[in-house]
Amino acid sequence: MFTPAFFTTALLYLGYILIFPGFLFCFVVGLLLCGIDRKAVARMQKRVGPPILQPFYDFFKLCGKETIVPAAASRTTFMLAPLVGLAALVVIQLFIPVFNFRVFRNLPEVADMIVILYLLLIPAVSVMLGGAATGSPYAGIGLSREMVTVLAVELPLVMVLLSVAKAVGNELGTGLVFSLSGVVDYQAAHGSLIGHVSMIPAALAMLLIIPGETGNHPFDAAEAETEICEGLLAEYSGAPLGIYKLSHAVKMLTLTSLFVALFLGGIGTGVEHLVAAIGLTGGVAAALSLILQVLILVLLCIVLTLVTISFVHAVTARLKIEQLFKYYWTVVTGLALISLVLAWYGF
Amino acid sequence: MDFPFVKEAISSLFQKSSCDMYPVKPSEAAPNYRGRIVFHPDKCINCMMCERVCSGNAITHTSEQTPEGERITRTFYLGSCTFCATCMDFCGHGAIEFTRDYHMIATKEEDLMVSGTFLKKPPVKKPKPAAPAAPKAEAKPAVAAGTVIKPRDDGKPVQVPSKCVYCTICAKKCPAGALTVDRAAKTWTLDEDSCVGCGTCAEACPKKAILMPGDEPVTVEAAAPAAPKAEAKPAPAAAPATIGREDGKPVQDPDKCVYCTICAKKCPAGALEVDRAAKTWKLDEDSCVACGTCESVCPKKAIVCGVQDAPAAPAPKAEEKPAAPAAAPVEAPKADEKPAEPLKPRDDGRPLQDPSKCVYCTICAKKCPVGALEVDRAAKTWKLDEDLCIGCGTCAASCPKQAILY
């Protein structure tokens, strides 16, 4: 079975994992988003704010620093947790389709929406286990808050995904579409889902979920540097801390690109016709349309980050943990419920 | 759920940031900003006023004798300076100046030291009369009655000889030590260059015999002093061979006393009432602690504490008094069993009482910030509470008899 075709596909998939939607893409675009977020927040406070590449400097500085393993920590979990968290996040990014481009075009699809919902749990659990392994009481408090945040965000996120599945299922007549590429294909044909009446509350709810899921400002009770000294990351220093900051940035990318795939799928898919209109054909056209789609995706992610994370960060103050929980389980869940009921009765 | 800053957040996105880009654009400090100190050594007269008033005691000076004069280097340690500029205000000669330079970053200690050295010429010998102890009569220039004495224009004090009683208080008070007053020779000499014109002597003078710029000129009256007070005083007893009381309490010598009330002010126990107008001097027996302060401060040496042999002449009385043992009245059981060799101060920084000198005046107990001392005057006991005491040394400083070794 070691035919040359096998080797080329293996190389291709290795490229997918390491270069395009995988590690390198996440690394660059993730930290870029983080930089733009910090710059936007500063600009909104009339400050000049750090250079866009500041997260890169932070990451490489942390790589250079010494990693102190506290005596009370259990060493292997302490060192392994960040790596597993980042690996899981990068793998999630593989499943999110970039408009027409999908990593697993000719393979049976690996994961659908509910699976992605659960895959998002792994990075959260890895942070918690890492924090718990240090044994510091700050990490204990951070763990308790992080878990309540995950609990709070889970309910509305589930409802949003179910309502999208039902809405697309209604249109296609098959009742239910769980696969993400199915949703994007539908949007390619019928225009992005945000246009549907029933989908607007769901999109709004998803916008409110993104800062909560990534643990950004108003919902960062888990890593409140003023109250519990960076909570879970209290005892981390050096490279593991750098990897946690990197996975935080990549999570921003993953969630925004998930939002684009779910609700704005229709925007990028029209590019083929454009490229065809210019008259290019064959490989060049495919490459050009791919690059264009990636650019559109990154652009949309940047706009989304500005709206959902930076703006909310500049305008609000940090919520107490039980306010956060109540906010998510009443306001955001209400929105998601509206769209679920609307989708249910076939709007 | 209101979000107050939504409008500002959006609008400030498009405005210029309100940051004035410090490292790129240099920024100037406020006009009278008190930044780095600049010292002009030539102006400094080493009056040490700045050292005295500096709260952070950041100013130190070192002086070393050289043949052509005293070479003094004064250093301002910016690391300990609070930039309150009190020294600048006090420096009469404007030798200290605060610039607007606020860049005081240092990686080494020395960068923060601002210092300047100057040479202080020895005081030029004015053609002063040869024998200092010359009889006082002719040394004092005769001042004809009726002449008008005006204050000097260069800010220095001038003496009104008629009023002056040569009580030497002004000399003691002068911060710069510019005045030398010899009571015996009735001479009042001012050292021009070390006087800073601070006016302390004028204030301290009980007789208002010193004029400062701004006082009104005084005309010298004709009558000599000492006439009116003689008869109001009760007639003193004949001069006995030994004067003074056994229990160390003060006795007043009516004819010397000028009722200047200094002894009353100085008495720690408040046992003396002196009425200047009625010319009365009353001692409150039981609250008096026989500490001898009144005797030491009395400008006229009109008070004698403890038994002393009658002085042959008024002048020498001052010297031999300290020689006589002040502890005569106290019965001496404690004295003899005191170990022969002199007491050493304790090494753990706590005070040690020298029973021979102590008069149990309880000042140290009163002064102790943490109340670690109990002194019982009746039972003549002095007890120190080891763990309360913080070794601050206030008791030793406040003891009038220097009976506490620290």
Next chain:
Amino acid sequence: MILMNYIAAFFLIVLGLYTIVTKYNLVKTVIGLSIMDYGVNLLIVSIGFNPGGTAPIFTFSELNPSSFFVDPIPQALTLTSIVIGACVTAMSLSLVMKIYEQYGTMDTREVRRLRG
């Protein structure tokens, strides 16, 4: 007449449940259990009754189409049920004894260390 059996059985079952629920004494609970069990036994036996049937004891020779027996299976079931009832009572009484030994009380309201 068979209706009386059913009413009695039902009454016994309800009585047993009543004692278990309302009585706060451990032994009374056990008594309630056994009453309920006997009620069910009565129910089982009375089900197998055929009016006019004889006891189902016969030898093959006596077996002829005209002989009419009471249904034997419920009786067998009752036997096992009685045995089980006895075992339940025995075990619960031994448990009650041990509980009294450890908790020092027979009142069910005190025996509630495990709760919440």
Next chain:
Amino acid sequence: MSMLSYQHFPIYAIMLYFLGAFLIVLFGKNKIARHCLALLSVTGSLALLVSLVPRVMTGGEIITYWMGNRAYSGGYAIGIALEVDALSLFFALLVAVAVFVSGVYSIRYMEHDDNIPQYYTLFLMLAGGVMGLVLSGDLFNMFIMVEILTFAAVALTAFRNTARGALEAAFKYLVVGSIGSTCILAGTIMLYAQVHTLNFAQLSGLIPGHIHGATRVAFALLFVGFSTKAFLVPFHPLAADAHGAAPASVSVLISGVLTKSGIYGIIRLVYFLFQTMNLRPIQFMLVFVGSVSMFVCVTMALAQHDFKRLLAFHSISQIGYVLTAVGLSTALGISAGLYHAMNHTIFKGLLFLAAGAVLHETGTTDLDRLGGLSKRMPHTTVLFLIGAASISGIPPFNGFASKWLIYQAAYLRAVETGNIGYLLVTIIALVTSTLTLASFVKVSQSVFFGRLPDEFKDVKEVPFGMRLAMSLFAILCVLTGLLPELVTKVLTGPAAQAVLNPVRYIAAARGIEVPAETAALPQAVGAWSPINWLLLLGISLFAITLVALLGKYDRVSENASGEKIPAKYDLFFSGEKSVYSQVGGGDLFWGFKHNWRHYFSFMHDLHSGVVNDYALWAVVALALAIAFLQIVL
């Protein structure tokens, strides 16, 4: 029929257990004999059942075995029959695996206890009782087996009578358990009164025709009886007390096996005896009871302070999952339910064994006193983490595979019936899964991570025998998680088909061979291939670790000196010297508990711990069931 043909295997499986139990009574004193007998009987029956799999599961054959060779004659089944179809064999395999692993574990675990022979007798009796219940084809025989396993379970719960609350738990379990058994007995008798037969297959053939007042009461009685055995909602405090006090290897059996016997009884009752699953209200009843017990027990678990009571509440909530899935009555739903039942036995067994290991080493399972055991017991920690990850549904492990199938089935059911209630059930299922994750994060922080208290300084790893048992379960956890298609094809698919067409079951009893129509195996709507995902994760993890190691990831400085910890490696305590302060147990998840404080205080009062209250709930549940079924059926 020679003695060794496969026909006899079912009865051999049951008899091996009972034979082992009674032989141990005779030779129990000698340690080696005792262990050999126990292991022999356990492995023997497991081997027999596994050999049946190709024939019954894939082959679709139903084995009926008549006791005393009195076959079906004259329209009435006189003898007692054992009928093994795909469903029975599935549950039998489940039981055999759990008993095998628990047997291996208890050899080292019960070393310190006294009168061990009695323990093994009860252990094997319990195993035999459940095996008998699952394989028997006769309703009264099932009742007998239920009685045996209840006795054995009660005796085992009270085995360590010095343990806190063991006697009290046993007594409460006995009282409410025997109420349940009496209900089953009454139900059986009322059915017998209608159709005068006890054979299960024949009953299933006749009963659907005789649905009227008495049979409805019988249905209610049987349903309440079996749900008592499965510790569903009104009866769940029993489980919590029983598990809390019983030794760990017994808790594995109670939670892994006993609850499954209750579920098996309910499935037989609803799908075979009364064949009423096409009626909408019956499905609603099952799904309602399932989802209520799912949510109530998981919230109760969050509020627990004891490790084993927390695990006990979780096993009830997982049983709620299984019942909900079975209640959907679609092929996908039932196969997902059974798949989850199997997974539950495996990962719950693993977690209880881990709890046993902690108890064995530290002597306490109180979450507030434990902490930081991962430094002393690394293997147990890794095994516990695998169990915790699989129960809370973290992707590569088996919990996720079955839960994912359950969500698919529930949501498909919602779409088919257009009834929004099923949507609510799906959402409750998803939220419960996250709450399960929350409580296991709480356990891992309070027991394995955080600060090691001084009293447990000299705790060392558990003996190898116990770790072997735990790793057996862990391997099963990973395997069943990675191969969902294989498991559905071989195990749960055939069982689901067996449940959905009882006609073959009834005919087989008469010896008529009905050909198994090749109904398509239940197909999942979504896509999830765990092996590909694991491959991807492996590659990216390898890549990241490679880059990290290149970039001096190991620029690590350790604390070289022995006891005295220099300031640099001490925890950051805002400048102070770090003192022992463990954040764990009660003080976690304040945000969630604060928002739900009224709910939690109400729940706390409800579980009063008084026997009378539990009995009252049982009676109320019975009355409700009877009333509901009178209206509905």
Next chain:
Amino acid sequence: MFKKLIEESTGKSPWLFHINAGSCNGCDIELVSVLTPRYDAERLGFKLSGTPRHADIVVVTGPVTQQSLNRVLRTIEQVPEPRCIVTMGSCPQSGNVFRGSYAIAGPLSKYVHVDVDVAGCTPKPEAVIDGLVKATEILREKRRAMK
């Protein structure tokens, strides 16, 4: 190449940890005002961090009282390796007006090697920014010196 990149970014993203060793809060307000829009130290990458573990530059204010002495030393010890210690205001350098008091444990330089002193009794924010920039240069050398 990688080593030079790390060294470059060590200078560009210094994170501060502020220790108040008994200061009168004059310098504390001034240090935080450095991060306000007008002076905005974040332009240069400065960021206040919650724990010493995340810090590169430790800023000490206040005359290091007896009570705070070993807490300050312990916190400084917990900062990972390429670190700088900056004393702000004249109190930590000499004890300022509190010098000689029984409650003061003396200047910080008696216990720890101080890298940069920012003099001034509440130095201006610009002076603080200068000091911190100087500290980043020292950080860069220390990083270059590391293995």
